[in-house]
Amino acid sequence: MKKNSFHIDINADLGEGVGNDAQIMPFISSCSIACGGHFGNKETIRSTLNLAKKNHVKVGAHPSFPDTDNFGRKLLTLTKRELQETISAQLNLFLEVCHSEDIEMHHVKLHGALYNYAAKDAPTADAVVEAILSTQLRPIVYVPPNSILAEKAKNLLPLWYEAFIDRRYLENGALVSRGQEGAVIMDANTAWKQLEGMVLSEKVMTITENEITMKADTFCIHSDTPQALKILEFIHQIMPQHAIQLV
Numbered sequence: 001m002k003k004n005s006f007h008i009d010i011n012a013d014l015g016e017g018v019g020n021d022a023q024i025m026p027f028i029s030s031c032s033i034a035c036g037g038h039f040g041n042k043e044t045i046r047s048t049l050n051l052a053k054k055n056h057v058k059v060g061a062h063p064s065f066p067d068t069d070n071f072g073r074k075l076l077t078l079t080k081r082e083l084q085e086t087i088s089a090q091l092n093l094f095l096e097v098c099h100s101e102d103i104e105m106h107h108v109k110l111h112g113a114l115y116n117y118a119a120k121d122a123p124t125a126d127a128v129v130e131a132i133l134s135t136q137l138r139p140i141v142y143v144p145p146n147s148i149l150a151e152k153a154k155n156l157l158p159l160w161y162e163a164f165i166d167r168r169y170l171e172n173g174a175l176v177s178r179g180q181e182g183a184v185i186m187d188a189n190t191a192w193k194q195l196e197g198m199v200l201s202e203k204v205m206t207i208t209e210n211e212i213t214m215k216a217d218t219f220c221i222h223s224d225t226p227q228a229l230k231i232l233e234f235i236h237q238i239m240p241q242h243a244i245q246l247v
Contacts, residue, residue, distance in 0.1 A: 162216055
């Protein structure tokens with residue numbers, strides 16, 4: 001009997017100054033590029049876009065709270081208008097460079113604290129959706145499953161539900177806080193097992209060792225995870241044995 005084949009998207013957050021973008025790019029099929037909120041400027045966006053183009057990797061904007069000091073990982077208190085304006089500015093910067101390089105924006109994915117807060121706060125999610133719509137484009141939005149952002153955007157923008165290769169999960173499907181021990185997966189085999197379960201069974205093991213449903217369209221690894229490159233290399237060695245390949 002022929003084994004079922006699976007075509008998956010693996011994405012990474014790049015253009016963040018980590019220094020391993022060129023090494024990671026051959027192992028992914030889409031990337032989200034920092035566009036000035038937590039990191040980045042025209043030059044870093046341009047260099048990352050061209051790396052992606054060379055490797056045939058789809059590109060997306062990676063906006064965040066405007067907070068380079070904390071790498072976008074601290075919750076900021078902004079009015080809805082202020083948040084919409086900063087996200088719009090980041091998207092417009094990204095699109096300006098995309099246009100100059102003749103590259104199409106494939107998606108938008110929020111970063112850090114903004115990603116987590118828009119998943120559960122309606123005004124924040126509204127500001128994000130309105131900022132994206134103001135571009136007059138309809139990029140795919142990478143969103144957490146069962147999130148407020150997904151609910152707000154679903155009839156207005158195309159969605160890809162996202163799961164994480166290198167992060168542990170809570171019982172409610174939320175990510176374990178980075179401040180908690182074991183929140184980040186750094187062992188390549190553990191990361192592979194997590195990806196395998198999500199792809200083949202649409203399940204993920206929580207940090208308390210209970211299995212929950214996790215259906216996703218794209219699977220993320222963070223470029224600043226210390227073992228990111230080793231994890232990706234290991235995953236790509238094993239994927240063909242399970243009829244899994246990149247889209």
